[in-house]
Amino acid sequence: MDEALFAQLAARVPDEAIVLASVQSTRGATPRRVGSRMLIGAGWSRASVGGGAAEARVVAAARALLQS
Secondary structure (H helix, E strand, O other): OHHHHHHHHHOOOOOOOOOOOOOOOOOOOOOOOOOOOOEOOOEEEEOOOHHHHHHHHHHHHHHHHHHH
């Protein structure tokens, strides 16, 4: 998965700012493992860092960063 994700990153970097989000640690039962990654652009995302409310917070934080 990383190879495809990084290929998408490389294809978009010249045209727009992108955030690469990575799972750094987990506790309890989680849908994704440490090292899972997600690309987030201003109006799109690829892959997942776990879904649900936690992923929504990651996407919101990434988009806030992109706007700053």
